[in-house]
Amino acid sequence: MPLSLMIARVLRLLLAAGALSGLVLAALWWSGKPPKETQGIWITNGYGLVFDISPVSIAIHEITPVSCIPWQTMPAHMGMVRRLAGYTFTAQGDDLSIAVADAVGDMRAYRVDALPDQCVNGRQAGPLETFDIFWRTFETHYPNFARYGVDWDARRDEAMAALAGNFDPKHLSDVMTHAVRDLDDGDIHLMTPSGDVSPHSPAPWDKDQRALWQVTDSYLTSERQFIETSGIRHGWLDGEIAYLGVHHMESEPPLGQTMASQAARVVDQLGALYADAKGVIVDLRFNAGGSDTVALTYAGLFSAADWPAGLKQTQITRGYMSPSTAFYGRGSQAALNAPVMVLTSSETSGAAETYVMAVGELAQVSIMGEPTNATPSNIMVRALPNQWQFTLPHQTYALANGTPVTQTGIAPDISYPFDVEGFSNGKDTMLEAALTRLAQAR
Structure with missing residues (x-):
């Protein structure tokens, strides 16, 4: 057979194989497209989001009454969206449930006929409009x-009044920072090219965490171990008491896997x-939080069955x-089954508080x-339209019996101050008190 004919035959075979592969891929892709009842435009209750779900793409917008800022656009393949973005959509009539991986509770959304007007006829945002978006997000x-x-x-x-006539970016940043003064909330941050600012003032000792850990670790009677994927350092105290220093809830x-699944392995x-x-x-004295699902999974180290947590x-x-x-402990x-002492401080925050709420419901835990x-x-x-970002909390929490914790925090069963002076003298007096309590419980 002439070489030219051999080449032509090979090319035909390759083209046929390519076409077949393309058809297979198209079929697989089409099988993962959003169900018809899920397609459409949905506005969340709370969260300030619009989901525009079409057969080929999912576009998410951040909205306020005066703004609409594109956030994410992803291919509309439900398997890919679930595994890589963490979203699972379930529609029932004009209501949509949006489960988010590693978040407790689903988002709820309602169907609308069209994108909000501000998404279609938005105007260019200057400094005054940028501040208004910032203000309205907090207001809502x-x-x-x-x-x-x-x-x-x-x-x-x-x-x-402060912005009138002065639209310098640094001045705008200062005005925004001044607006949130006195909101001593560690979840509020404004991120600009000048840096990350927050109105929250952490405890003075918070900056010395690593030195304080070393004091606590000096009580270990075994080699300190560290689980890299979780931020947990651990070891034995007195050969019989396990010590778990949990730095964060992530x-x-x-x-393609969730943080909760990794936490279960931990x-x-x-x-x-x-x-x-x-x-x-x-x-948990130095734990600033993370994921609620991780916290609720870690809490399962002390219960064989799920239980109401908050x-x-x-x-x-x-x-x-x-x-x-x-929400429930997992x-x-x-x-x-051993007795447990959980140590807290004024800097125990976010998902670490979710953990405290959960284990506080268990009889063996103090x-x-x-x-x-x-x-x-x-x-x-x-x-924001100028590419700045900001964060804020938007939820309130309560114990399983309905007692609010967002205003006052979670009160300990046994009050004990964070002993800065003791640490400076090489003593972790709260840890010593916890060891004494556990010895009395045995």
């Missing part, structure tokens, strides 16, 4: 003005290591909250230390 979603005694309407008037799962690992422990100390509400608009959503087959930071909430991350 932030639930804690009364806690800090802040008149948010007066803050807008003050800011608009984990690092493999691609629980299995710790359960096996400390199955013979006569007591456990969980140290309640949460999302602010829909100013003065109006969603119905309460219950039981584990690796659960330990909380020792200071009231927590009173900042449990998912965090909204919002963009």
Whole structure:
């Protein structure tokens, strides 16, 4: 056969194979497209988001009454969206439930006929409009003005007067920072080219965490171990008491898996290591939070079955909250039965407070230390037209019995101050008190 004919035959075979592969890929892609009942435009109750779901793409916009800023656009393949972006959509009539991986409780949305007007006929945003988006986001979603005694309407008037005639970016940043003064909330941040600013003032000792850890670790009678994927350092105290220093409530799962699944593997690992422990100390004094689902999974180290852990509400608009959503601790087959002391401080925040709420419902657990930071909430991350970003909390939490914790934090069972002077002398007196309590319980 002439070489030219051989080449032509090979090319035909390659083209046929390519066409077949393309058809297979197209069929696989088409099989993952959004169901017809899910397609359309949906506005969330709270969260300030619009989902525009078509057969080929999913576009998400951040909205306020005066703005619409594109946030994400992704291919509309439900399997890919679920595994890589963490969204699962379930439609029932004109209501949409949006489950988000590693978040507690689904977002709810309602169907609309068209994108909001501000998404279609938006105007170019200057400094005044940029501040207005910032202000309106807080006005709509932030639930804690009364806690800090802040008149948010007066803050807008003050800011608009300060901005008049001076549109320098640094000045705009200063005005925004001044607007949120006195909101001593660690979940509020403004990120600009000049840096990250927050109105929250952490405890003076917070900056010395690593030095304080070293004092605590000096009590270990075994080599300190560290679980890289979870930020947990651990070891034995007196050969019989397990010590777990939990730095944050996050984990690092493999691609396509959830943080909660990785956290469950950590629980299995710790359960096996400390199955013979006569007591456990969980140290959350330096824990600034992370994922609620990770926290609720870690709490399962002390319960074989799921249990009611607390309640949460999302602010829909100013003065109006969603119905309460219950959340649950996640039981584990690796659960330990030993008595537990959980150590807290004023810097125990966010999802670490969710953990305290959960384990506080268990009979074998006692909380020792200071009231927590009173900042449990998912965090909204919002963009501004000038590419700046800011964050704020938008939820309130309560214990399983309905007692609010967002205003006052979670009170310990056993009050004990964070002893800065003791640390400076090489002593962790709260840890020593917890060891004494566990010895008395045995």
